[in-house]
Amino acid sequence: MIEFNLNHGDESTNSCNHYPDFSAVGYQVIKELGRNSEGGRITYLANHINSQQKVVIKEFCFADITADWSGVKAYEREIQLLQLLNHPRIPRYLDSFETPGFFYLIQEYKKAPSLGSKRCFHPEEVKQIALSILDILVYLQQHIPAIIHRDIKPENILVDEKLNVYLVDFGLAKLQDFKIDLSTLVAGTPGFIPPEEQFGHGLTEASDLYSLGATLICLLTNTHAKDISKLMDDNYRFNFQKLLPHLSLSFRSWLKKMVEPNQKQRYANAADAFRELKPICVLASGKKIDYLVSAIHHKETIAMLGLATLGILATLGTNLMVYQPGDAVNSNAQLKLNITDTFPKVR
Structure with missing residues (x-):
C-alpha cells in the first residue's frame, strides 16, 4: 500500500483545482471525467508524467463502507487477469494502487463519450x-x-x-x-x-x-x-x-x-x-x-382466421372440381351453405 497523503478535499491540492495529487505514483490529473457519489467512484483524466500518455484513473472509496480489504485484494487479482486481454476495443488496464481508504485503477484512455450522454443514432x-x-x-x-x-x-x-x-x-x-x-x-x-x-x-x-x-x-x-x-x-x-x-x-x-x-x-x-x-x-x-x-406474430386470433381461410379455400376447390355447366345455381347455393357453416353467425 502506498503511504502518501492524497489530500482529498484539501483546497491546496494540485493548485486550485481540488484534484488529488498523484505525482508520487507518476500521474497528474487533468480533469474529472465522471462521478458516482452513491457508488463512491470518481473518474479522472490524467497524464503519465514521464510519457505524457493520457490515462484514466478510477478512484474507489471504501473508507466509509468497510475496513475489510479482502474484497479489494480479490479485485486486484481480477484486474491482473484482465490485463492479459488483448482486444483493440477493450481499453487496457495499465496499473493499480491503493491508499488508506481508496483503491485506484489506471486504464488506457479512449477519446469517445459513453452512450450515457444524450445522443441519437440511426x-x-x-x-x-x-x-x-x-x-x-x-x-x-x-x-x-x-x-x-x-x-x-x-x-x-x-x-x-x-x-x-x-x-x-x-x-x-x-x-x-x-x-x-x-x-x-x-x-x-x-x-x-x-x-x-x-x-x-x-x-x-x-x-x-x-x-x-x-x-x-x-x-x-x-x-x-x-x-x-x-x-x-x-x-x-x-x-x-x-x-x-x-x-x-x-x-x-x-x-x-x-x-x-x-x-x-x-x-x-x-x-x-x-x-x-x-x-x-x-x-x-x-x-x-x-x-x-x-x-400473425402479435395476434393469436389471426391464426384461427388463417385456419378458417384454409377451410374456405378447400371448400372452393372442392366445388370447382365438381362444377358442371348448368349447375351454377346449385353450385352457388352449396358454396353459400359451406361459407355459412364455416363462419357461424355471431350472436
Missing part, C-alpha cells in the same frame, strides 16, 4: 454498435472459463464519432461474492441486470446478452438509462415493440429474444446472437407481407 448505427459489442463478447466468451462482464449498460459503452465502439468497466461484479455490501457499486444497474443474477442463479454466456439488449432498446427508443423501467410492464418484461413500428419484425424479434427473462430462451451465447443479427434488415420494408407476418 437504427442502422445501433445495429453496428450491437455487432461491435457482440464481437467483443465473443472474444471474452472464448476464454476458459468465459469472462462475463456483468455490467453492460449505456454508461459502460464508449462510441466515438466514427462509430468505433469500446467496452469498459470489467471485473467489477466480482466483488458481489463477498459478504461486504459492495454489490451496489459494481454488480450492475437495475433494469440492465439479468433476472438470473437478481435471483442469485448462476450466470451464463447468455447473461450479458440481456444487458446488451436492454441497452439497445434504450438507444432505439431514446430512453435514458434511469428511465428504463418505463419500458417494462408489470411482469418486468420489456414492452417496446409498439414504440418501434418502423423497425423490421426480424430485428424486433431479435431484440425480444435478447431480453427474454428466462436465460434459456435467449441466444445461448454472443456468437449465436451475432450470427442471427448480421443478415437482418433493420428497417421495415413496408411490404404487405411484413404487416401480415407482424400481425
Whole structure:
C-alpha cells in the first residue's frame, strides 16, 4: 500500500483545482471525467508524467463502507487477469494502487463519450454498435472459463464519432461474492441486470446478452438509462415493440429474444446472437407481407382466421372440381351453405 497523503478535499491540492495529487505514483490529473457519489467512484483524466500518455484513473472509496480489504485484494487479482486481454476495443488496464481508504485503477484512455450522454443514432448505427459489442463478447466468451462482464449498460459503452465502439468497466461484479455490501457499486444497474443474477442463479454466456439488449432498446427508443423501467410492464418484461413500428419484425424479434427473462430462451451465447443479427434488415420494408407476418406474430386470433381461410379455400376447390355447366345455381347455393357453416353467425 502506498503511504502518501492524497489530500482529498484539501483546497491546496494540485493548485486550485481540488484534484488529488498523484505525482508520487507518476500521474497528474487533468480533469474529472465522471462521478458516482452513491457508488463512491470518481473518474479522472490524467497524464503519465514521464510519457505524457493520457490515462484514466478510477478512484474507489471504501473508507466509509468497510475496513475489510479482502474484497479489494480479490479485485486486484481480477484486474491482473484482465490485463492479459488483448482486444483493440477493450481499453487496457495499465496499473493499480491503493491508499488508506481508496483503491485506484489506471486504464488506457479512449477519446469517445459513453452512450450515457444524450445522443441519437440511426437504427442502422445501433445495429453496428450491437455487432461491435457482440464481437467483443465473443472474444471474452472464448476464454476458459468465459469472462462475463456483468455490467453492460449505456454508461459502460464508449462510441466515438466514427462509430468505433469500446467496452469498459470489467471485473467489477466480482466483488458481489463477498459478504461486504459492495454489490451496489459494481454488480450492475437495475433494469440492465439479468433476472438470473437478481435471483442469485448462476450466470451464463447468455447473461450479458440481456444487458446488451436492454441497452439497445434504450438507444432505439431514446430512453435514458434511469428511465428504463418505463419500458417494462408489470411482469418486468420489456414492452417496446409498439414504440418501434418502423423497425423490421426480424430485428424486433431479435431484440425480444435478447431480453427474454428466462436465460434459456435467449441466444445461448454472443456468437449465436451475432450470427442471427448480421443478415437482418433493420428497417421495415413496408411490404404487405411484413404487416401480415407482424400481425400473425402479435395476434393469436389471426391464426384461427388463417385456419378458417384454409377451410374456405378447400371448400372452393372442392366445388370447382365438381362444377358442371348448368349447375351454377346449385353450385352457388352449396358454396353459400359451406361459407355459412364455416363462419357461424355471431350472436
